[in-house]
Amino acid sequence: MLRSVPLALWATLFGTTVLAADPIKHGFLATGGETFITDESGKTVWKYPHATRDGWVLDNGNVLLALSKSKTYPGGAVVEVNRDGKTLFEFKGTQSEVNTAQPLDGGTVLLTEAGEKPRVLEVDRDGKVVAEVPIQAQTKDHHLQTRMTRKLASGNYLVPQLLDRVVREYDPKGKIVxxxxxxxxxFTAIRLPDGNTLIGCTHGDLVIEVNKDGKEVWRVTNDDLPTKLISDACGVQRLANGNTVLTSYRTTANQTKLFELTRDKKVVWTYTDARKVGIHHFQILGANGKPEKNPLR
Known part of the structure; x- marks a missing residue:
């Protein structure tokens, strides 16, 4: 069973009932304990039989995924697969975990490795490492070193560092700038077009936005919502209309897994399903199932 709850369809004005705007609908790629794609009706249209950390639907319809560690991939991995599940590209992690995958211009792929030597890597389609940037992070708990690292238009790297409770921007030589x-x-750090940074703060059950000086300019917590929808604020995406979608990862069957809210914190869309696992991160897709251009995630 699934439920998609949009804005109210009807409004009453001066005693006359009028039809409101079309309801909000979203298809998306979900990563986590289950990996799948839904269409706008909430129907599952694709599944991949491996737990994942991060992922992207590419322009050609293939899917780039950061795989969780397993017997097959003891250090995690990044793969590109087609809709038949055939692996077209694979890079196996060499340390404890791989927690990021991002497609880059020119066909290269960004990933992070957690371990004794945490680092950002860029690899080409032959699996050759073409860039390596060390991350200054604690090494006591590899799992809590990094998550959704992203390469910026400047060529720098934006890295959320969990246990260190800091988001850092590194230049290509590894200098913190x-x-x-x-x-x-x-968990998630997104550089917005105005220079602000949107940050999902996992078990803190909150999302914040800070300016270039690090000053908080926006935040949402469960205190701002009609019900406690935030339960482990992992993945976050800022939409082109200015709304924010976030996932509640610590959820189970028939609980809200994703929801969208406006700048003034009004909930305008939710997604609920019967899966017993939550969504780790996600990518909102267009009406045709294809990715939006320059998604902020």
């Missing part, structure tokens, strides 16, 4: 302390473990 910007950082902000966070009120809880940061």
């Amino acid at each position: 910007w950082e902000v302390k966070t009120p809880h473990m940061p």
Whole structure:
């Protein structure tokens, strides 16, 4: 069973009932304990039989995924697969975990490795490492070193560092050029067009936005919502209309897994399904099932 709850369809104005705007609908790629794609009706149209950390539907319809560690991939991996599940590209992690995958211009792929030597890597389609950037992070808990690292238009790397409770921007040589302390473990960090940074703070059950000086300019917590929808704020995406979609990862069957809210914190869309696992991260897709251009995630 699944439910998709949009904005109210009807409004009453001066005693006359009028039809409101079309309901909000989203298809998306979900990563986590289950990996799948839904269409706008909430129907599952594709599944992949492996737990994942991060992922992207590519322009050609293939899917790039960061795979969770397993017997087959003891250090995690990044793969590109087609809709038949055939592996077209594979890079196996060499340390404890792989927690990021991002497609880059020119066909290269960005990933992070967690371990004794945490690092950002860029690899080409032959599996050759073409860039390596060390991350200054604690090594006591490899799992809590990094999550959704992203390469910026400047060529720098934006890295959320969970247990260190900091988001850092590294240049290609590994120098820290910007950082902000966070009120809880940061999972997602997104550089917005105006220079602000949107940050999902996992078990803190909150999302914040900070400016270039690190000053908080926006935040949402369960206190701002009609019900406690946030339960482990992992993946976050800022839509072109200015709304924010976030996932509640620590959820189970028939609980809200994803929801969209406006800048003034009104919930305008939710997604609920019967899966017993939550969604780790996600990518909102267009009406045709294809990715939006330059998604902020």
